[in-house]
Amino acid sequence: MAAQAPSSQREIRRRNLSRVLHAVAEQGPSSRATVAAQLGLTRTAVSTLVDELLRSGLLVEQGPTPPGGGPGRPGTALALTDRGPCGLGAEIGVDHLAVCAVDMRGQVRARGEIESEGRNSAPGPVLIRLQRLVDEVTVQAHDLGLRPAALAVAVPGLVARGTSRVVHAPNLGWHDTEIAPALAEPGTEAVPRTGARATDKPLPLIVDNEANLGALAELWLDPSRVPRDFVHVSAEVGIGAAVVLDGELLRGNRGFAGEIGHVPVRPDGPRCACGGRGCLEQYAGELALLDAAGITADGPRDAALAALRERAASGDRRALRALEKAGTALGLALAGTVNLLDPSALVLGGVLARFAQWLQPSLERELRERTAAPGAPPELLVSGLGADGPLLGAAHAAVREVLDDPLSYQATKEGISN
Amino acid sequence: MAAQAPSSQREIRRRNLSRVLHAVAEQGPSSRATVAAQLGLTRTAVSTLVDELLRSGLLVEQGPTPPGGGPGRPGTALALTDRGPCGLGAEIGVDHLAVCAVDMRGQVRARGEIESEGRNSAPGPVLIRLQRLVDEVTVQAHDLGLRPAALAVAVPGLVARGTSRVVHAPNLGWHDTEIAPALAEPGTEAVPRTGARATDKPLPLIVDNEANLGALAELWLDPSRVPRDFVHVSAEVGIGAAVVLDGELLRGNRGFAGEIGHVPVRPDGPRCACGGRGCLEQYAGELALLDAAGITADGPRDAALAALRERAASGDRRALRALEKAGTALGLALAGTVNLLDPSALVLGGVLARFAQWLQPSLERELRERTAAPGAPPELLVSGLGADGPLLGAAHAAVREVLDDPLSYQATKEGISN
Numbered sequence: 001m002a003a004q005a006p007s008s009q010r011e012i013r014r015r016n017l018s019r020v021l022h023a024v025a026e027q028g029p030s031s032r033a034t035v036a037a038q039l040g041l042t043r044t045a046v047s048t049l050v051d052e053l054l055r056s057g058l059l060v061e062q063g064p065t066p067p068g069g070g071p072g073r074p075g076t077a078l079a080l081t082d083r084g085p086c087g088l089g090a091e092i093g094v095d096h097l098a099v100c101a102v103d104m105r106g107q108v109r110a111r112g113e114i115e116s117e118g119r120n121s122a123p124g125p126v127l128i129r130l131q132r133l134v135d136e137v138t139v140q141a142h143d144l145g146l147r148p149a150a151l152a153v154a155v156p157g158l159v160a161r162g163t164s165r166v167v168h169a170p171n172l173g174w175h176d177t178e179i180a181p182a183l184a185e186p187g188t189e190a191v192p193r194t195g196a197r198a199t200d201k202p203l204p205l206i207v208d209n210e211a212n213l214g215a216l217a218e219l220w221l222d223p224s225r226v227p228r229d230f231v232h233v234s235a236e237v238g239i240g241a242a243v244v245l246d247g248e249l250l251r252g253n254r255g256f257a258g259e260i261g262h263v264p265v266r267p268d269g270p271r272c273a274c275g276g277r278g279c280l281e282q283y284a285g286e287l288a289l290l291d292a293a294g295i296t297a298d299g300p301r302d303a304a305l306a307a308l309r310e311r312a313a314s315g316d317r318r319a320l321r322a323l324e325k326a327g328t329a330l331g332l333a334l335a336g337t338v339n340l341l342d343p344s345a346l347v348l349g350g351v352l353a354r355f356a357q358w359l360q361p362s363l364e365r366e367l368r369e370r371t372a373a374p375g376a377p378p379e380l381l382v383s384g385l386g387a388d389g390p391l392l393g394a395a396h397a398a399v400r401e402v403l404d405d406p407l408s409y410q411a412t413k414e415g416i417s418n
Numbered sequence: 419m420a421a422q423a424p425s426s427q428r429e430i431r432r433r434n435l436s437r438v439l440h441a442v443a444e445q446g447p448s449s450r451a452t453v454a455a456q457l458g459l460t461r462t463a464v465s466t467l468v469d470e471l472l473r474s475g476l477l478v479e480q481g482p483t484p485p486g487g488g489p490g491r492p493g494t495a496l497a498l499t500d501r502g503p504c505g506l507g508a509e510i511g512v513d514h515l516a517v518c519a520v521d522m523r524g525q526v527r528a529r530g531e532i533e534s535e536g537r538n539s540a541p542g543p544v545l546i547r548l549q550r551l552v553d554e555v556t557v558q559a560h561d562l563g564l565r566p567a568a569l570a571v572a573v574p575g576l577v578a579r580g581t582s583r584v585v586h587a588p589n590l591g592w593h594d595t596e597i598a599p600a601l602a603e604p605g606t607e608a609v610p611r612t613g614a615r616a617t618d619k620p621l622p623l624i625v626d627n628e629a630n631l632g633a634l635a636e637l638w639l640d641p642s643r644v645p646r647d648f649v650h651v652s653a654e655v656g657i658g659a660a661v662v663l664d665g666e667l668l669r670g671n672r673g674f675a676g677e678i679g680h681v682p683v684r685p686d687g688p689r690c691a692c693g694g695r696g697c698l699e700q701y702a703g704e705l706a707l708l709d710a711a712g713i714t715a716d717g718p719r720d721a722a723l724a725a726l727r728e729r730a731a732s733g734d735r736r737a738l739r740a741l742e743k744a745g746t747a748l749g750l751a752l753a754g755t756v757n758l759l760d761p762s763a764l765v766l767g768g769v770l771a772r773f774a775q776w777l778q779p780s781l782e783r784e785l786r787e788r789t790a791a792p793g794a795p796p797e798l799l800v801s802g803l804g805a806d807g808p809l810l811g812a813a814h815a816a817v818r819e820v821l822d823d824p825l826s827y828q829a830t831k832e833g834i835s836n
Binding site for chain 2: 158167168175227229241243245250251252253254255256257258259260261262263264265266267274275276277279332333335336337339340341342343344369370371372373374375378
């Protein structure tokens with residue numbers, strides 16, 4: 001009944017190819033019949049789509065499906081390729097840079113990490129170091145028969161929605177920094193980043209806040225564990241949150257949603273760099289926590305955090321008191337969040353996951369006392385991804401560029417326009 | 419390409435009939451060509467749908483469209499009927515009950531209101547009084563050729579998602595109160611509520627939180643004024659909020675989203691009935707505000723609020739100080755909300771709209787100081803609906819039951835199953 005817009009046949013094909021890929025990504029190796037049943041498409045339609053995906057190399061055949069693997073007679077199992085396209089994830093940390101390559105099956109296949117003092121450093125040199133690391137990981141990936149299809153970068157700061165511009169990254173000291181020119185153009189190093197691709201198009205680039213990518217990693221990598229609605233709170237040097245609603249990240253009008261680190265918890269507290277007073281970050285941020293525990297934060301972050309962990313584990317009263325106070329502050333901010341959003345679960349990530357056992361008692365006490373709705377407050381989950389969440393989220397975001405739009409990938413590969 | 423489920427032809431018809439009705443509701447009187455262009459349907463398809471809607475009486479023809487009213491040659495203008503189905507909205511307030519009937523064009527056509535002491539009253543007698551008021555307004559509507567198609571009730575409390583059960587309404591003292599039995603069954607009064615309908619089916623009933631319906635009224639009645647993403651904060655006796663994202667209300671996991679009244683603003687503040695301390699409601703709720711201004715809240719609410727307004731207008735220092743403090747508390751809770759959600763706008767509704775001029779300076783100061791993202795905080799709008807927001811939102815929610823599902827309405831009217 002709908003009028004056919006010129007592009008709609010291609011759009012339907014694009015969407016259906018993507019649905020087939022996502023079905024196989026979620027279920028693992030699947031027969032055509034299983035895919036057809038899950039998507040509500042006919043077997044003929046699925047076969048046509050699968051043939052196209054086999055030709056383009058995104059799907060491969062793996063021999064017969066195990067008995068009982070789905071309706072209909074046993075067929076050949078379809079799997080995502082573990083060669084060909086991969087997603088590159090990168091993380092710009094306050095004290096390190098990391099890059100990894102994840103194949104279409106979601107496996108980390110190559111990885112590199114270097115120390116990098118990011119605090120108050122000019123963006124240019126940091127991005128040059130990151131580009132070198134991207135190139136190194138690209139070489140590793142090439143050796144495994146993989147070629148990057150997209151690059152996603154996690155940054156500890158606010159990214160303007162739909163752009164690659166870091167508007168404000170206080171812990172790096174970056175303002176209005178455009179990431180794309182340094183990273184998205186064809187490489188000029190020994191191994192051109194786009195060398196395995198038939199065109200000179202720049203590698204598709206995604207730049208996103210680290211807390212957003214950490215939460216998406218939780219959703220994408222562990223879908224059976226987290227519900228479709230949750231608030232993810234994580235700390236690296238700063239504290240960030242991500243609100244996931246029905247499986248989608250809430251980005252906000254300008255892309256700045258999730259700044260829970262600056263929710264006021266003590267309105268008359270000390271002045272914060274954001275201009276406010278008594279922000280959550282001043283009680284539960286890494287520096288506040290180390291300071292309250294009497295640990296110097298001048299040296300490497302890892303050493304300081306290990307010292308805090310050791311002291312807490314050995315029952316050091318000052319360390320325990322610091323963690324208890326941080327948990328209380330988190331509980332205050334999260335009680336407000338729960339009253340406002342009524343999420344199914346809260347997830348603690350990053351450094352907060354590492355110290356969860358000491359944060360939880362006071363955090364949960366505040367939640368119980370301060371949530372207005374009757375019944376138990378939402379479940380409090382601890383991330384299993386630890387500090388790797390944002391990096392893995394970035395790499396998976398890059399992989400999903402291919403899953404979401406296989407036609408573009410094919411067009412690039414084949415050098416044809418779509 | 420999709421396999422045809424048995425119901426899908428009817429579902430497509432249902433959806434397209436609904437899209438035609440919504441297009442005419444949004445645009446006002448429209449030609450078939452305008453509707454076709456807006457919906458991306460062929461003129462033939464639209465003509466078939468329109469004929470069905472004319473036969474069922476939901477659309478009427480109004481003579482030729484004015485020149486320049488749309489593409490193509492001038493045709494007959496289609497309008498929603500102002501007879502036939504209407505939506506009934508009801509409000510259970512702490513000191514009053516109100517009911518109104520809104521026709522398909524969105525005009526209030528009948529209305530009734532009575533005083534009703536709802537504080538700590540048993541639900542039964544309140545609901546009997548409300549049923550009588552519904553019957554009275556139904557009689558008025560009948561006299562205008564209107565018959566109620568659905569009833570929506572706004573309550574000052576938490577409603578379990580997708581049910582008609584009031585889980586907790588602290589200012590009424592209601593707990594786990596089922597609204598449906600008292601209201602949704604065929605009336606037994608002199609004028610049966612469903613008397614104009616050909617079947618004995620109960621009137622479809624919606625029960626929702628008053629803050630939710632107030633925010634939806636803002637979205638539905640003034641779409642050019644409010645953006646598609648906003649947070650609406652309103653006060654009657656309690657303070658509630660509603661989060662609207664891309665034109666949809668965020669309900670939360672259990673239906674309890676929006677409880678901004680219990681966001682902690684002073685963690686060591688006085689104990690609140692919710693179990694927390696220093697909740698927003700204790701600083702910016704109506705009773706707190708009147709108390710801080712030195713006005714007794716024992717008598718009728720309207721008189722007390724009028725007294726506060728008069729004192730503020732005449733420059734009474736205590737009244738102004740009370741409003742300034744309430745604005746500060748609102749600013750604290752809303753700064754947290756903005757940091758978390760990055761909405762396009764904030765809207766003050768209900769009693770807050772009435773006192774906006776005195777609340778705004780301190781509220782905006784806190785917002786400016788405490789929002790972490792660079793740039794101006796979201797725009798602060800003041801509702802033009804005042805205290806009527808929840809009642810109008812309820813009536814429009816009932817009207818939208820027909821706009822959303824005209825097939826069900828037709829089936830009920832014609833006494834056939836669909």
